[in-house]
Amino acid sequence: MLERISLEDYCLPPRWLIAMICPRSNVDRFSDNFFANLTGFKPRLSVNFSDFVFHANFSPTTYIAADQENQVTVILHGEIYNTNEEPAEFLLKQYAKKGFGFSKDLNGAFAIFILDKKRDILAVITDRVNSKRVLYGEYKGYYCLSTCLKIHPVSINDLDIGGVASYLANSVVYNNHTIFNGVKVLKRASINRLYNYRFISEEYWNIEFGGFGNNVNEDNLKKELGELIIESVKKKVNPNRRLYLSLSGGYDSCGILGILAFKLKIPDVKCFSYAYGKPKPNTDAFVAKQTATIAGYNHDTIQLYDGDLPNLIINSGKLCEGLQNYSSASNGLMKMREEFAPYGSSDLIIGDQHFGSNHFIMNSDKDVLLTQIHEFNILSWLDNMLPNNIYDKLHNSLQEIMLDIIRNFPDSNFQDKRDFLFFDQKIGNEIKPLREYYFGHYINIITPFYDPDIFDFIIKLPTHFRMGKRLYKETITDMFPQLFSIKRSSHSGFMPNWQNDIYKHRDQLKALIVDGDNPLDNIIPPELLRKLIDKNEISKELSIINKTKKIILSYSSLNKILVPHVPHVPIIFRQLPAHSFILRALTLRTFLDIKKAMPKTIK
Structure with missing residues (x-):
């Protein structure tokens, strides 16, 4: 294997x-x-x-x-x-x-x-x-x-x-x-x-919302936030090292771009964006290249995925630590590591942040949780396929974890609780590990906006300034109008057709599955994974569900208003596609195989 x-x-x-x-x-x-x-x-x-x-x-x-x-x-x-x-x-x-x-x-x-x-x-x-x-x-x-x-x-x-x-x-x-x-x-x-x-x-640090009160001067808040984000970049960036900026077509990394170019006047920063094929208008890579040019920096487009899905699974298994998802970037990173080498000579600047979150209709703490974390019933189509009540054990065990998360919620409004959830669970369990486990293997990672002074400022803001990242977006747009005169990207532009690639590489993917050789076999039988890879009647049934979902969600009013903002959409319309489950299961199996096969003495 x-x-x-x-x-x-x-x-x-x-x-x-x-x-x-x-x-x-x-x-x-x-x-x-x-x-x-x-x-x-x-x-x-x-x-x-x-x-x-x-x-x-x-x-x-x-x-x-x-x-x-x-x-x-x-x-x-x-x-x-x-x-x-x-x-x-x-x-x-x-x-x-x-x-x-x-x-x-x-x-x-x-x-x-x-x-x-x-x-x-x-x-x-x-x-x-x-x-x-x-x-x-x-x-x-x-x-x-x-x-x-x-x-x-x-x-x-x-x-x-x-x-x-x-x-x-x-x-x-x-x-x-x-x-x-x-x-x-x-x-x-x-x-x-x-x-x-x-x-x-x-x-030693508690997330307690409020502090500024509601009668605050918005111009003063913008001024203070502007000073904080400039200082956060200045403290963390070493201009004597080779600097790379992961640049999207949104607001966050573009804000860092403006600070590097126009406030700190750092002369040489290499910007890059991710793409799958030639960047199209309104995608991240297309918009990022325009903004990098305005800032006077070179920009490269990195092809994240080369079509070698079995190798992507193996590379993801090597890097994911059994705690992070497969990554379409894993193959591209393997090719970029020579440019980043030697480790310690370069820094990769990433625009991750939490200046607030979008508004959701939430009526309970569980609604808050479901805006960011899924229950296991997102895989309810697996219920009758897993042996020995395994589905119920998986579902109930995840429910216990979710209840523990809810118990830690602060005594505040639902939008504040949603921001707390991001600080408490999403950054440390999802966002930072994605950067550290993949990019961090080859280059030092810097996230300037994960800064204690910024955190303290953001949690003191009245809720409406955090909603939709309103204060940050207005602040950064006022600071760098020349960059934000370009329309922001509407989508990433790098989503491969995983379903087709699974079918194309089905024999190689099935070869990664060895019966009785992996502890995950007791939870997900190998024959089930093989059937899903072969697109048998089970995954066809799920495909029908997903097609029905797409038809219903094609109405813009539902797509843009209802689904993103109401966490309790009927479960049939919140099912995880079979291809996502297959890739996650294969990545986890591969990590376990690698851990089992590692030599006792590495160094």
Whole structure:
């Protein structure tokens, strides 16, 4: 199955960390050799605490600093933007001055490990949106921490049914779950301390909406937001490195384009957009090229997908970490990695943001949730095809995850709760991992608008300024009228016909499925996947549903008003197409196959 993958090509990310925490009372059992046998790595760092021992290995690009007495060690996985010092040394000084109080003042994309032998403290600090996720699991007598699920020591046969359900229905895994039982993600915006041999999380940043009140001067708000977004780009962009800008035809990356060109006057930025075939008018790539030209920058169009669907599945399986969807960019990225090389010489700037969200008609917390996260009944057509009540187990397990998400909603209006959901779940589980797991393998990622000062400003705004990103759009349009004089794109322009390509490559795709060789077989029988790939009567039935849906939604009043804004559209019209399910299932299977086949010692 994996004959197209060499042992050297498992795509270990350029920045990674794996660690083990074990009790000193059993230190002979949990020795350096145990760590090496468990993880495939020899420990580069071992720290003895009064009751436990910390062993770790990490990539050479990881920042690390210790005090003169070697009592406090700081490990930084990620970047800190509000200092010109060596970042780990900066964090060490801040911890010495303020203790954990320094956490809320940090500007960066990070996971920080604090190893304080003097106070017998081990803690992991995550940033506000979990840009650099840390996985943890408790096993027989020890903890394991890692930043990469691919190298996390866990039995691939022990799948988390809720995590798998979330992946299949939503293409990502929500609410600190993974696809494996017992492996969770540390919470965002938290100080996660080991206490009595348990991790206790304490949030250092709460999302509390309001603060400016309703009688605010709009011009003053625009001025403040304009200053904040300029400063956010200035802090994060290093003009001495090769800079790439992922440029769309919308408002967000175009705003960054204007700041780079007209405010910071950075002379050389390479802009690129994604396309599938020749860019057509009103698509992202077509509009982006026009705006890049106005800014005085070169622009390239990257062909995301070359038609090799089996290779796309394999590349996605290598990169997705079992937590992220297949990506049409995976084949194109494999070709771009030489241009980005060596890692650390270039930065990719991306316009991801959360300045607000579109208005939806919502009458309950569940309505809020369904505007962004799907229940498993989006795959209700699978109900009678899965064995042993598997459909009910998948559906009920995902329901439990969704109820847990709702329990964390703030006491506010539904639109605020929708914005909270984006901060709490979408950025850290979907958007950032998509960038980090795919692009982040080859180039350092910068998202200037994920900035603590911007976040604090946005959540203080009255709801109507966030609705439809109104304040940001008006601010950025006023700042750069020459860029926004061009009509914004109406669609991305890079959607392959997956159904046709699945049929075209059906024999190669079926060859990726080996009976009884993958833990996903117990949830999705291999013969079911093969039938769907062959377009048997089951997927034809679903095709009829989707065609009916298209006919009904062809009326613009329903398409533009009803469906995007009402989360409780009848379920028959919210079904996931068979081709999306097939590609997700194949990607997840491939990740599991790769994890199973990885050599014990990678380095």
